[in-house]
Amino acid sequence: MATNQPEQSSKDFFSATILVTDNESDSRHALTSLLREQGFSVVEASNDTEAFRYLACQSFDLVLIDLNLPSPHVTRVMEQTTRLQPDCGVVVVSGEHSFSSVSRALRRGALDYIRKPFDPEELLTTIEGVLGKRSLIKSHEAIQTRLEKSEALHRYIVNSSPDIVFMLDAAGHICFINNKVESLLGYPPESLCGKHFRYVLDDRDVARGTYALQGPDINADNPRSLEVRLKPQGQKTATRHFEITAFPIDPQTWPQTGITNGGHSTQSARYYGIARDVTDRKEAEAFINFQTYHDLLTRLPNRALFKDRLELAVTHAKRRKQKLAVMFLDLDRFKVVNDTLGHAMGDRLLQAVTYRLEKCLRPGDTLSRFGSDEFTLLLPSIHSSDDARGVAKKLIEALQSPFQLGNHEVFVGASIGISVFPEAGLTMEHLVQSADTAMYHVKARGKDGYCFYSDNMSTNTTNRLSMERDLRLAMDRNELKVFYQPQVCAKTNRMLGLEALVRWEHPERGLLYPGEFLPLAEETGLIGKLSEKVLSQACKDVGRWIANGHPDLRLAVNLSPSQVEHPQFVEMLMNRVKAHHFPGRNLEIEITENVIMNDLEQISRKLRDLASTGVRIAIDDFGIGYSSLNYLHRLPIHTLKVDQSFVKAIRSGDDGACIVNAIVAMAHGLKLEIVAEGVETSEQLAYLKNLGCQQVQGFFYGPARPAAEISKMLSVGDWCIANAI
Numbered sequence: 001m002a003t004n005q006p007e008q009s010s011k012d013f014f015s016a017t018i019l020v021t022d023n024e025s026d027s028r029h030a031l032t033s034l035l036r037e038q039g040f041s042v043v044e045a046s047n048d049t050e051a052f053r054y055l056a057c058q059s060f061d062l063v064l065i066d067l068n069l070p071s072p073h074v075t076r077v078m079e080q081t082t083r084l085q086p087d088c089g090v091v092v093v094s095g096e097h098s099f100s101s102v103s104r105a106l107r108r109g110a111l112d113y114i115r116k117p118f119d120p121e122e123l124l125t126t127i128e129g130v131l132g133k134r135s136l137i138k139s140h141e142a143i144q145t146r147l148e149k150s151e152a153l154h155r156y157i158v159n160s161s162p163d164i165v166f167m168l169d170a171a172g173h174i175c176f177i178n179n180k181v182e183s184l185l186g187y188p189p190e191s192l193c194g195k196h197f198r199y200v201l202d203d204r205d206v207a208r209g210t211y212a213l214q215g216p217d218i219n220a221d222n223p224r225s226l227e228v229r230l231k232p233q234g235q236k237t238a239t240r241h242f243e244i245t246a247f248p249i250d251p252q253t254w255p256q257t258g259i260t261n262g263g264h265s266t267q268s269a270r271y272y273g274i275a276r277d278v279t280d281r282k283e284a285e286a287f288i289n290f291q292t293y294h295d296l297l298t299r300l301p302n303r304a305l306f307k308d309r310l311e312l313a314v315t316h317a318k319r320r321k322q323k324l325a326v327m328f329l330d331l332d333r334f335k336v337v338n339d340t341l342g343h344a345m346g347d348r349l350l351q352a353v354t355y356r357l358e359k360c361l362r363p364g365d366t367l368s369r370f371g372s373d374e375f376t377l378l379l380p381s382i383h384s385s386d387d388a389r390g391v392a393k394k395l396i397e398a399l400q401s402p403f404q405l406g407n408h409e410v411f412v413g414a415s416i417g418i419s420v421f422p423e424a425g426l427t428m429e430h431l432v433q434s435a436d437t438a439m440y441h442v443k444a445r446g447k448d449g450y451c452f453y454s455d456n457m458s459t460n461t462t463n464r465l466s467m468e469r470d471l472r473l474a475m476d477r478n479e480l481k482v483f484y485q486p487q488v489c490a491k492t493n494r495m496l497g498l499e500a501l502v503r504w505e506h507p508e509r510g511l512l513y514p515g516e517f518l519p520l521a522e523e524t525g526l527i528g529k530l531s532e533k534v535l536s537q538a539c540k541d542v543g544r545w546i547a548n549g550h551p552d553l554r555l556a557v558n559l560s561p562s563q564v565e566h567p568q569f570v571e572m573l574m575n576r577v578k579a580h581h582f583p584g585r586n587l588e589i590e591i592t593e594n595v596i597m598n599d600l601e602q603i604s605r606k607l608r609d610l611a612s613t614g615v616r617i618a619i620d621d622f623g624i625g626y627s628s629l630n631y632l633h634r635l636p637i638h639t640l641k642v643d644q645s646f647v648k649a650i651r652s653g654d655d656g657a658c659i660v661n662a663i664v665a666m667a668h669g670l671k672l673e674i675v676a677e678g679v680e681t682s683e684q685l686a687y688l689k690n691l692g693c694q695q696v697q698g699f700f701y702g703p704a705r706p707a708a709e710i711s712k713m714l715s716v717g718d719w720c721i722a723n724a725i
Contacts (some may be wrong), residue, residue, distance in 0.1 A: 016040055017041040017042075017060050017062075018063070020035070020064045020067075021048070021050075021077055024068060027116065032044055034123065059088075062094055062131060063081050063088055078109055082357075083352065091130055092105040092114070135161075164275040175193065176190050180663070201228060201230060202231050204229065220474070226244055230242050232570070249272055281459065309378060313380040314421060322382075323382050325378075325388035326434075327384050327392065328418075329374065331375075331413070333565055334350075334449055341410075350373070350605075356398040362379070365377065377391070388653075400413075407599075415442040415448065417437065430483060435453060438457060440464070441452070443522070471524075471526060475529060479507070480502055481706065482503075482541065485498065487497045487696075487700055490695060495714070497553065500535075528562070539582040543581065561594070564603065570610055585615075588615070590618045593622065619637055639674045642663050646659045647677060676698075678697075
């Protein structure tokens with residue numbers, strides 16, 4: 001029988017170690033001798049105790065047990081063999097003709113039996129068969145162990161993957177999916193097996209994701225790759241972005257059908273792939289893209305994105321023969337808030353302004369932050385200029401109520417320039433430039449309003465640039481001169497004070513009046529330097545006249561809004577006055593009602609600080625602004641100046657006279673002094689005298705004069721303006 005086995009197999013079998021257990025020494029020795037002749041290593045045991053000792057200290061491939069041993073001994077040897085050496089086979093040797101004892105041994109785990117007296121060839125065949133069976137069992141167990149380890153390793157690798165690993169059948173149903181799907185999306189893997197993969201696709205990507213697997217060109221060398229959004233279970237968290245790579249499975253190499261590990265599909269897998277979470281990358285890309293095209297403070301589109309949208313809107317407007325509007329919006333008084341309260345508060349103000357402006361927009365409009373305190377607005381598809389006018393009014397109205405910044409209540413306005421396509425320009429650049437030009441015209445008119453671009457503004461813009469250059473040079477070349485207009489007692493014609501007025505002796509255009517260049521100085525930021533020069537010269541001139549015998553002569557100075565709104569206004573003004581040793585009680589500053597009401601809290605504090613030093617406060621152009629009795633009562637105001645437009649209207653039965661009557665009566669009731677501006681006729685003077693107006697000024701007493709002429713007038717002993725004229 002041994003000759004039928006391969007040589008290597010026979011060698012392995014006959015090198016086995018066998019334990020022979022038999023209480024009959026002759027039978028035991030005969031069996032041992034036969035086995036040893038065949039090359040087996042044999043150990044003899046005459047009873048169960050010896051067998052136990054050998055089993056405990058030596059390894060055996062086979063145990064032969066003679067059933068002539070007492071039955072309990074046979075049972076104990078078999079139990080010990082199974083317990084101590086489970087891989088060792090057991091064969092029983094029986095001299096009994098009854099099969100009952102052999103059957104009991106086989107039921108207890110024996111692999112075969114041999115009858116006595118035994119035939120040597122039959123004995124060796126039986127032993128070889130048992131050893132071969134044990135070898136096959138061991139090999140199978142070793143392979144099974146390796147398979148289990150391999151499967152465990154595969155399962156560990158798949159479930160430890162940072163990506164979702166999946167398999168799909170031909171219809172797109174999930175056959176297998178690893179545990180990563182639960183940590184990333186919240187789905188237990190078993191809940192997805194059997195479902196179509198579109199179950200986890202975001203609704204926006206269902207069509208694209210389904211089509212991707214239907215492409216005819218997908219193969220192992222050309223897998224399908226795409227980025228999709230997957231929705232988490234329960235929608236409790238945001239949709240996540242995944243990069244999916246799917247490969248087809250060749251049925252010849254993966255022919256399995258039936259239930260796949262963890263799944264419910266009865267179809268064979270036809271696709272396998274991975275889904276890599278790229279949410280962080282997509283969010284980083286989105287943030288970088290947002291930074292590129294948006295202002296991070298206000299979250300509004302920036303200049304680049306606005307121009308891109310405007311260019312697209314112009315193209316559509318040309319194709320559809322529609323109108324569109326561009327607005328250029330500049331915040332008034334923002335710089336004052338930013339300088340006074342700091343950049344942090346300035347940033348909060350810009351955010352608050354943005355919030356209000358956005359509430360005024362129509363769907364499809366684009367509001368962008370164009371510069372520090374500049375915004376642009378695109379209004380596509382408007383029917384007429386009235387649509388833009390309505391939006392502009394909304395924007396201005398939205399900014400009228402005060403902004404609360406911490407403990408501070410501040411006011412800002414907006415100057416809005418509007419250009420309409422195609423009238424104001426046919427290109428993106430032209431429309432923005434036209435809106436910017438129109439905005440500057442609003443600034444020149446006094447801010448806080450809107451203006452549509454017109455063709456004549458281009459010429460004015462060129463003149464403006466030339467004027468700005470000349471104005472900068474004028475301050476260095478001493479071309480700015482201070483003229484003085486007397487303020488006269490209506491009853492005695494005596495000169496009580498002088499209003500300082502600036503004139504520009506332009507080398508080419510001649511003598512220019514304030515209305516021709518002061519708005520430009522405001523826009524360009526030159527007003528501060530200009531005002532310092534005027535105030536310094538006026539303090540020198542009037543201070544000299546006061547020292548030369550006119551101690552009660554008063555100097556009236558007009559102050560611009562930007563000067564008064566400056567955070568260090570009081571300190572700067574008083575430092576300038578003290579530098580020229582000018583007495584504060586002889587100084588009267590003139591400001592308009594609008595300046596006061598733009599930021600009543602801050603201006604009130606500044607005016608009280610000035611009044612405490614003896615400086616007088618006058619309201620210039622009274623009657624054309626708020627004219628609120630409330631603020632007149634609250635502030636340290638000394639004088640009301642009636643605007644010349646009302647004085648010019650003094651005629652019999654004219655409404656202007658009624659307004660003058662009311663203003664004078666109001667001033668008397670509040671115990672305030674009155675100065676009427678623009679008095680040009682004796683009729684006007686007589687009317688004002690009858691009302692009880694204390695002081696007047698105007699061309700009736702002559703135009704504003706240079707300092708040299710005023711010096712001659714003051715040389716008249718009684719200061720009588722009539723005598724001086």
